[in-house]
Amino acid sequence: MTIRCLPLVAALALSACAAARTLPEPGPAAADVLAKASASDWRDLDPDQTLVFDSPAGRVVVELAPRFAPVHVANVRALATAGFWDGTAVVRVQDNYVVQWGDPTEKKDVGPIVRDPPAEYYAPAQGVPFAPLPEGDVYAAQVGWTDGMPVARDATDTQTWLVHCYGVVGVGRDMPPNTGTGAELYAVIGHAPRHLDRNLAMVGRVVSGLEHWTALARGKGPLGFYEAEGQRTPITRARLASALPEAERPKLQLLRTDTATWSAWVNARRHRKEPFFVEAAGRVDVCSVPLPTRPKP
Amino acid sequence: MTIRCLPLVAALALSACAAARTLPEPGPAAADVLAKASASDWRDLDPDQTLVFDSPAGRVVVELAPRFAPVHVANVRALATAGFWDGTAVVRVQDNYVVQWGDPTEKKDVGPIVRDPPAEYYAPAQGVPFAPLPEGDVYAAQVGWTDGMPVARDATDTQTWLVHCYGVVGVGRDMPPNTGTGAELYAVIGHAPRHLDRNLAMVGRVVSGLEHWTALARGKGPLGFYEAEGQRTPITRARLASALPEAERPKLQLLRTDTATWSAWVNARRHRKEPFFVEAAGRVDVCSVPLPTRPKP
Numbered sequence: 001m002t003i004r005c006l007p008l009v010a011a012l013a014l015s016a017c018a019a020a021r022t023l024p025e026p027g028p029a030a031a032d033v034l035a036k037a038s039a040s041d042w043r044d045l046d047p048d049q050t051l052v053f054d055s056p057a058g059r060v061v062v063e064l065a066p067r068f069a070p071v072h073v074a075n076v077r078a079l080a081t082a083g084f085w086d087g088t089a090v091v092r093v094q095d096n097y098v099v100q101w102g103d104p105t106e107k108k109d110v111g112p113i114v115r116d117p118p119a120e121y122y123a124p125a126q127g128v129p130f131a132p133l134p135e136g137d138v139y140a141a142q143v144g145w146t147d148g149m150p151v152a153r154d155a156t157d158t159q160t161w162l163v164h165c166y167g168v169v170g171v172g173r174d175m176p177p178n179t180g181t182g183a184e185l186y187a188v189i190g191h192a193p194r195h196l197d198r199n200l201a202m203v204g205r206v207v208s209g210l211e212h213w214t215a216l217a218r219g220k221g222p223l224g225f226y227e228a229e230g231q232r233t234p235i236t237r238a239r240l241a242s243a244l245p246e247a248e249r250p251k252l253q254l255l256r257t258d259t260a261t262w263s264a265w266v267n268a269r270r271h272r273k274e275p276f277f278v279e280a281a282g283r284v285d286v287c288s289v290p291l292p293t294r295p296k297p
Numbered sequence: 298m299t300i301r302c303l304p305l306v307a308a309l310a311l312s313a314c315a316a317a318r319t320l321p322e323p324g325p326a327a328a329d330v331l332a333k334a335s336a337s338d339w340r341d342l343d344p345d346q347t348l349v350f351d352s353p354a355g356r357v358v359v360e361l362a363p364r365f366a367p368v369h370v371a372n373v374r375a376l377a378t379a380g381f382w383d384g385t386a387v388v389r390v391q392d393n394y395v396v397q398w399g400d401p402t403e404k405k406d407v408g409p410i411v412r413d414p415p416a417e418y419y420a421p422a423q424g425v426p427f428a429p430l431p432e433g434d435v436y437a438a439q440v441g442w443t444d445g446m447p448v449a450r451d452a453t454d455t456q457t458w459l460v461h462c463y464g465v466v467g468v469g470r471d472m473p474p475n476t477g478t479g480a481e482l483y484a485v486i487g488h489a490p491r492h493l494d495r496n497l498a499m500v501g502r503v504v505s506g507l508e509h510w511t512a513l514a515r516g517k518g519p520l521g522f523y524e525a526e527g528q529r530t531p532i533t534r535a536r537l538a539s540a541l542p543e544a545e546r547p548k549l550q551l552l553r554t555d556t557a558t559w560s561a562w563v564n565a566r567r568h569r570k571e572p573f574f575v576e577a578a579g580r581v582d583v584c585s586v587p588l589p590t591r592p593k594p
Contacts, residue, residue: 095508096463119575138432138582166393166488177575191463191488191585195569195578211392211515218508272492278416278474281492285435288488 023134023283024263026271033264034255034292041261042253043148044296045207047241049073051080052250053101054237055090058212061241061250062169062187062204065149067128068162069120069201072171075113075182076203077240082111084183085238090213094224096190099213100172101235102183110183119177121198122161125153130160131257133266135283139194143286145257149205150286152197162202165192165287167210170200189214192287207293208252255292265292320431320580321560323568330561331552331589338558339550340445341593342504344538346370348377349547350398351534352387355509358538358547359466359484359501362446364425365459366417366498369468372410372479373500374537379408381480382535387510391521393487396510397469398532399480407480416474418495419458422450427457428554430563432580436491440583442554446502447583449494459499462489462584464507467497486511489584504590505549552589562589 028036051062066073079085085102092100130153132144140152143163150168153160162168169187173180180201187206216233219226226232241249256262270284325333348359363370376382382399389397427450429441437449440460447465450457459465466484470477477498484503513530516523523529538546553559567581 093512095511121575135435138435139578139580175572194582194585195566195574197578198576199574214392215390215512215514217512269492275472277492277496278418279495281436281494283436285491288491 023270024267026273026280027264027267029273030265030268033261033268037255037261039297041256041259042294043256045241045250045252045254047244047249048077049204050207050241050250051076051204052237052239052241052244052248053085053209053235055212055233055235057090057216057233058209059250060187060209060213061207061252063148063207063254064204065147065162065202067147068123068149068151068160069171069203071114071117072120072180072182072201073203075110075117076171076185078113079110079182080238080240081243083237083239084108084110085235088235088238089232090216090235091219091232092186092223092225093189093213093216093218095218097188097193097224098186099189099216100184100186102172102185104229104232106184108183110181113181115181116178117181117201120201121177122159125157125160128160129258131262131266133284133286133289135270135285137286139197145262145286145289148254148257148291150289152286161198162205163192163286164188164194164196164202165205166190167206168202169204169206170196170202173200187213205291207254207291208250251296252293253296257291265289320567321564323570323577324561324564326570327562327565330558330565334552334558336594338553338556339591340553342538342547342549342551344541344546345374346501347504347538347547348373348501349534349536349538349541349545350382350506350532352509352530352532354387354513354530355506356547357484357506357510358504358549360445360504360551361501362444362459362499364444365420365446365448365457366414366468366500368411368414369417369477369479369498370500372407372414373468373482375410376407376479377535377537378540380534380536381405381407382532385532385535386529387513387532388516388529389483389520389522390486390510390513390515392515394485394490394521395483396486396513397481397483399469399482401526401529403481405480407478410478412478413475414478414498417498418474419456422454422457425457426555428559428563430581430583430586432567432582434583436494442559442583442586445551445554445588447586449583458495459502460489460583461485461491461493461499462502463487464503465499466501466503467493467499470497484510502588504551504588505547548593549590550593554588562586 141155172184438452469481
């Protein structure tokens with residue numbers, strides 16, 4: 001289901017569109033939505049599209065989103081299979097911005113991957129499933145969710161891209177757009193830096209364990225890079241979940257974003273009913289709807 | 298300067314208003330704006346409205362905003378003067394949400410302050426200076442800045458309130474609205490939790506040192522509270538800057554938000570020109586414009 005609307009003013013297409021929409025009335029509270037979700041409202045992680053980073057600080061699990069940057073995701077999967085990140089480190093923690101990890105020397109051989117991938121900063125939207133958020137967005141004509149990921153798209157449903165919400169993972173690069181191989185990754189750890197949207201290739205989203213890395217000391221060098229080797233947190237092993245023994249794989253399920261239950265979940269976040277709240281916002285933004293997870297039953 | 302506009306659809310007043318506005322064209326880059334700022338574009342911290350928290354993790358400096366919650370701010374100032382927070386601790390760090398500090402026993406005598414302050418969750422907007430952000434906002438009819446603080450207001454300029462951006466400081470409370478004395482404070486350390494707007498009394502914003510507390514280990518108890526005493530970070534001393542010896546006061550200046558330089562700064566954040574960017578967003582949200590600070594010359 002896609003909301004189509006034409007911009008009144010080109011530069012502010014979304015806002016005009018949003019005004020024409022009505023938001024759903026309050027419904028069940030968040031806890032009730034999850035309690036009533038059926039087995040089919042949940043999905044397993046695909047072990048072939050799940051990256052597991054083990055470090056002394058804890059385990060960080062990333063779900064990949066191959067639809068948006070297929071060449072970059074293929075690179076990332078090949079690097080994991082080759083054990084590229086084993087012995088690399090978290091090299092940068094910039095407060096209210098990003099944590100970044102990879103090879104600090106930037107000289108480690110990346111092997112037979114695409115070394116100058118195209119600038120996959122957005123993807124064709126046609127035929128892509130999309131659960132729109134009727135509130136709209138300050139930045140994009142449309143926002144919502146695709147395959148469990150927060151996404152944006154233009155007013156004509158031509159292009160779609162991942163949104164830089166908390167925990168979303170992208171590929172670090174140098175100045176030229178085709179310089180990010182996938183060997184250096186970052187995750188958002190602050191208020192959504194939406195100015196990065198459509199400027200980097202995004203490969204997925206952290207689904208568990210980000211709190212292990214958000215609590216690392218901030219780097220004191222430029223851009224939050226660590227200045228001394230001893231400050232870095234080593235990555236002991238990084239693999240696709242499918243390459244791990246069954247017992248070591250993450251056993252998580254995620255709430256699907258293409259269901260009526262998801263719409264009810266978004267609405268429960270829009271109209272908070274917990275007794276703490278004096279006044280419910282009645283609205284929600286795309287980066288303020290967490291993706292529920294649960295242990296695999 | 299206040300933009301007034303009437304809602305087309307009551308529930309989405311802002312979006313309709315925003316569509317009628319045009320955004321400024323690109324101008325000078327961020328670095329140039331600051332380089333060309335004059336001495337009068339900067340202001341000193343008022344030592345009587347500046348709270349300094351010293352802890353083994355580092356110093357956190359909060360600028361108070363008495364305009365929005367005067368009784369709560371008076372309480373907070375009285376508590377600092379009485380040394381109430383000396384020997385208390387950071388008791389809660391919830392990932393992508395808040396850090397909270399105060400007396401973990403909740404039994405320490407708060408002394409002669411207002412023990413059941415009114416629910417100062419918004420304030421009259423009339424006569425309050427306001428630098429509006431023309432992009433608008435998903436949540437509020439209007440957003441912008443007042444006295445250096447990120448703020449929202451309704452469409453009729455009747456009420457104004459502080460917005461829960463990264464670093465904004467509020468007063469913790471229990472379920473009843475008048476239970477937050479000011480003895481327990483929190484700061485936002487994640488994506489702006491805007492559903493908290495107008496549900497708590499906000500007293501100011503961290504202007505330096507938040508990175509010392511955002512890097513603390515997340516608490517593993519409910520809501521991110523620490524489960525063991527040893528996990529807490531002690532607050533060794535908390536005082537108004539005016540109560541500290543001159544040599545120990547923060548020596549910071551902040552960019553004013555009621556000047557043409559501020560508008561140029563916001564515009565530079567809207568149209569990022571640094572060579573890294575392939576595509577500038579052309580928009581910015583109220584929580585993505587940092588407040589520049591500099592050492593006092």
